[in-house]
Amino acid sequence: LPSNVSAAFSAAARNIVGDAFVRDDPESLEAYGADALKRGRPADLVILPGSTREIASVVALCQSHKVPFLARGGGTGYTGGAVPVRGGVVLSLERLNQILEIDPINLLARVQPNVVTGDLQRAVEREGLFYPPDPASLAHCVIGGNVAENAGGPRAFKYGTTRRYVLGLEAVLPTGEVVRTGSKAVKNVVGYDLTHLLIGSEGTLAILTEITLRLIPKPQARVALRALFGGVRPAVAAVTAFIRAGVVPAAIELVDEESLAALAGYLGRPLAPPGTGAALIIEVDGSPETVASECHLVEACCRTAGAHEIVRAADESDRTSLWEVRRELSASLRFISPIKLNNDVVVPRGRVPELFDLVDRLRTTGPFRIACFGHAGDGNIHVNILVDPTAPEGLRAAEQAVRTLFEGVVALEGSISGEHGIGISKAPYLAIELSSDEIALMKRIKTAFDPQGLLNPGKIFPEDP
Amino acid sequence: LPSNVSAAFSAAARNIVGDAFVRDDPESLEAYGADALKRGRPADLVILPGSTREIASVVALCQSHKVPFLARGGGTGYTGGAVPVRGGVVLSLERLNQILEIDPINLLARVQPNVVTGDLQRAVEREGLFYPPDPASLAHCVIGGNVAENAGGPRAFKYGTTRRYVLGLEAVLPTGEVVRTGSKAVKNVVGYDLTHLLIGSEGTLAILTEITLRLIPKPQARVALRALFGGVRPAVAAVTAFIRAGVVPAAIELVDEESLAALAGYLGRPLAPPGTGAALIIEVDGSPETVASECHLVEACCRTAGAHEIVRAADESDRTSLWEVRRELSASLRFISPIKLNNDVVVPRGRVPELFDLVDRLRTTGPFRIACFGHAGDGNIHVNILVDPTAPEGLRAAEQAVRTLFEGVVALEGSISGEHGIGISKAPYLAIELSSDEIALMKRIKTAFDPQGLLNPGKIFPEDP
Numbered sequence: 001l002p003s004n005v006s007a008a009f010s011a012a013a014r015n016i017v018g019d020a021f022v023r024d025d026p027e028s029l030e031a032y033g034a035d036a037l038k039r040g041r042p043a044d045l046v047i048l049p050g051s052t053r054e055i056a057s058v059v060a061l062c063q064s065h066k067v068p069f070l071a072r073g074g075g076t077g078y079t080g081g082a083v084p085v086r087g088g089v090v091l092s093l094e095r096l097n098q099i100l101e102i103d104p105i106n107l108l109a110r111v112q113p114n115v116v117t118g119d120l121q122r123a124v125e126r127e128g129l130f131y132p133p134d135p136a137s138l139a140h141c142v143i144g145g146n147v148a149e150n151a152g153g154p155r156a157f158k159y160g161t162t163r164r165y166v167l168g169l170e171a172v173l174p175t176g177e178v179v180r181t182g183s184k185a186v187k188n189v190v191g192y193d194l195t196h197l198l199i200g201s202e203g204t205l206a207i208l209t210e211i212t213l214r215l216i217p218k219p220q221a222r223v224a225l226r227a228l229f230g231g232v233r234p235a236v237a238a239v240t241a242f243i244r245a246g247v248v249p250a251a252i253e254l255v256d257e258e259s260l261a262a263l264a265g266y267l268g269r270p271l272a273p274p275g276t277g278a279a280l281i282i283e284v285d286g287s288p289e290t291v292a293s294e295c296h297l298v299e300a301c302c303r304t305a306g307a308h309e310i311v312r313a314a315d316e317s318d319r320t321s322l323w324e325v326r327r328e329l330s331a332s333l334r335f336i337s338p339i340k341l342n343n344d345v346v347v348p349r350g351r352v353p354e355l356f357d358l359v360d361r362l363r364t365t366g367p368f369r370i371a372c373f374g375h376a377g378d379g380n381i382h383v384n385i386l387v388d389p390t391a392p393e394g395l396r397a398a399e400q401a402v403r404t405l406f407e408g409v410v411a412l413e414g415s416i417s418g419e420h421g422i423g424i425s426k427a428p429y430l431a432i433e434l435s436s437d438e439i440a441l442m443k444r445i446k447t448a449f450d451p452q453g454l455l456n457p458g459k460i461f462p463e464d465p
Numbered sequence: 466l467p468s469n470v471s472a473a474f475s476a477a478a479r480n481i482v483g484d485a486f487v488r489d490d491p492e493s494l495e496a497y498g499a500d501a502l503k504r505g506r507p508a509d510l511v512i513l514p515g516s517t518r519e520i521a522s523v524v525a526l527c528q529s530h531k532v533p534f535l536a537r538g539g540g541t542g543y544t545g546g547a548v549p550v551r552g553g554v555v556l557s558l559e560r561l562n563q564i565l566e567i568d569p570i571n572l573l574a575r576v577q578p579n580v581v582t583g584d585l586q587r588a589v590e591r592e593g594l595f596y597p598p599d600p601a602s603l604a605h606c607v608i609g610g611n612v613a614e615n616a617g618g619p620r621a622f623k624y625g626t627t628r629r630y631v632l633g634l635e636a637v638l639p640t641g642e643v644v645r646t647g648s649k650a651v652k653n654v655v656g657y658d659l660t661h662l663l664i665g666s667e668g669t670l671a672i673l674t675e676i677t678l679r680l681i682p683k684p685q686a687r688v689a690l691r692a693l694f695g696g697v698r699p700a701v702a703a704v705t706a707f708i709r710a711g712v713v714p715a716a717i718e719l720v721d722e723e724s725l726a727a728l729a730g731y732l733g734r735p736l737a738p739p740g741t742g743a744a745l746i747i748e749v750d751g752s753p754e755t756v757a758s759e760c761h762l763v764e765a766c767c768r769t770a771g772a773h774e775i776v777r778a779a780d781e782s783d784r785t786s787l788w789e790v791r792r793e794l795s796a797s798l799r800f801i802s803p804i805k806l807n808n809d810v811v812v813p814r815g816r817v818p819e820l821f822d823l824v825d826r827l828r829t830t831g832p833f834r835i836a837c838f839g840h841a842g843d844g845n846i847h848v849n850i851l852v853d854p855t856a857p858e859g860l861r862a863a864e865q866a867v868r869t870l871f872e873g874v875v876a877l878e879g880s881i882s883g884e885h886g887i888g889i890s891k892a893p894y895l896a897i898e899l900s901s902d903e904i905a906l907m908k909r910i911k912t913a914f915d916p917q918g919l920l921n922p923g924k925i926f927p928e929d930p
Binding site for chain 2: 103104105106107108128149150152156160161163164173177178179180181183184185186187188189190191192193194196197199200201205216217218220240243244246247248286287289290293294346347348349350351378379380413414415416417418419420421422430433434435437438439441442444445446447448449460
């Protein structure tokens, strides 16, 4: 592909950010051209701006040269949101990595976009505060990317996704203007809610340059439990029972038999006795009294639903090791097959058993394995189709299975993506969930922000024929 | 003003919804032409559609005749959002008043837009569920209007505003298409979040025809407290102290001295001993053990901050009467003056004392009284400027005070509206909070939805010169 970037453009870019912060060596162009989806296209130029003002100047330069551009954060996305599929400039926000303010009186933080999520969590917890969103990649992903994708994680069941914590944004529009949305106030109904429109817009409407986040007091106590069941259905029955009893755990993670087998193979030790068809990891938090009484109720519901083993993490180190198992899942599956089609579908929680019925049917349709785990409380199950790399004809069957899966979850009143977004990997399937009128409206919104279509082109919307 | 509606239009409308559901008598045109702002303009035609399909047909008819139109719910808005300022058709959604589904397994409800908020609350509480948003008008306001305005209420401090509970919408676009946004799944990141863009758009982007709401388990216990202080500042100090101690009450309402005096006058009995300069009404909910320990902590913080009286509601009837006082506030103020400029400004909670400093300065600028009460936890204070009706020249000074107030809250990093929206009453002040670039972007979004500008024209944006 020919480069989108002229020598004059490069020179002007160096003029804006300084020579040291423009990269055009092949290694950099390659490295900044892919994310966790691992389907890249090298950038034509990588720019590392140091301020909002520099970003606005680079954007104006891109507009005047008609060069495509996009912003890149931690590069941990699963759907290609940060991949420059049409080439052009990748604006890496890695220098904008400061926590600007933590305000324990007003319970808020103001951060630059490339603050690592886990770092922010630790910083606010030192002040007795809590930032709940906990995507599995929290050691590497950044707040800007979390906002762009509306990231979730296990604790979303009780605490909601990133959306619930964003009070305001500073952003550079594709046309170069700097806007501020929302405010430090926890309520704001002045004009259209640009904050909430930008959340989850996958970097296609604006470049986020500063984020004001709401925090909450840190829960005083937390306890994690693991319960083992003969299969997925009794596990879901247990979840329904304790939620109906009024318990709202911080997290309710479900791991199916195939995922448990993958973990055992990867870790080299069995995790559960024979006959285990599903595991629940449940975390309860709050005041010590509430945690104690809710744990009791959760355990009772699990036993009634048929759990054959229930372990309560006795201390924080037990708790950590219990959760580490959950965090090793993605690596375990990659160990089985490098060709993993990762689908974060979501259905109303009561329909999770029907989702597993559908997965059982898909298992018969090709030479692949399917491992499922995820956020049972939210009905948000990661359905991983693992294609045998020695039987690459299986990939076509797997892609057909993805389509059948997506049609199935929409029929179950769910959604094809609960956390990861559309990007490039799911764009071909968008019309399974959205009508042509809905897609046309979204495209008109995109045009209202980006009339030239230069910001992060080729994402979300299926290619026009 | 000449009517926007021709005889041919009326006949076509009658054809769509039936003769019985079209009104053109003067009383109806008047009655449907105003909301709680009490600044109306009669409708040219009132239509009572019975279904989404009929709404879509009426909208298409309006488009083909270039007749302005808007949807009306409970008519309880404070900013003129449902007032047909440019005439045309008022589509009253009063026939769309059914609760379609309450699903205790998936913790959701599906409702038509004109379900009264309080009715929905009672219906879900019968199932052990809870719909937290509780605007003061909950006996009359409707869910569709709550979504259009992103309504709040006392419980927003702990539970968030209406936004947090909306999973999906069915809506008729101004161009006549019926779209569905979101789904029954609690997470959905497929395309731009039209659900959250429509929430708070004040009926200017689409007509909401069905709403899917998330519910939560009903808290097992709740206790209300009233604490009296010498002034607003120690009351705010108490709030800061118990929040820093990790307590998140369901509601923290603040009532200032002027409001207490108005209540005493209206109810004909003193509510607090002499020397009382502020009252807090605090409600704690959750498990019985947590409620008990949090009440204890709240009371201790109030005492330390100087409360001279703390009353705990002993039972549900005490609790109700304690809250009734709060609910009588608006009526009490109207009793003092029929000319009440009601401003629901919001600042970061720690800056509430600075907001009261500003109000004290405003009190010296004209022949009016200013009574403040509201949601102290959210920093969302209703600043009511009560103009002496016998000194109508006071109105101009009051309008100047409103402008100074709005400039002041923006300088305090707050917002000019936390709950009521912009509508017509605050449109002249929009540019105090938003830049011209931000307003221009919002107008482009409006055009993406409504290229002819026929849906609810004249709202939010200041008139072009």
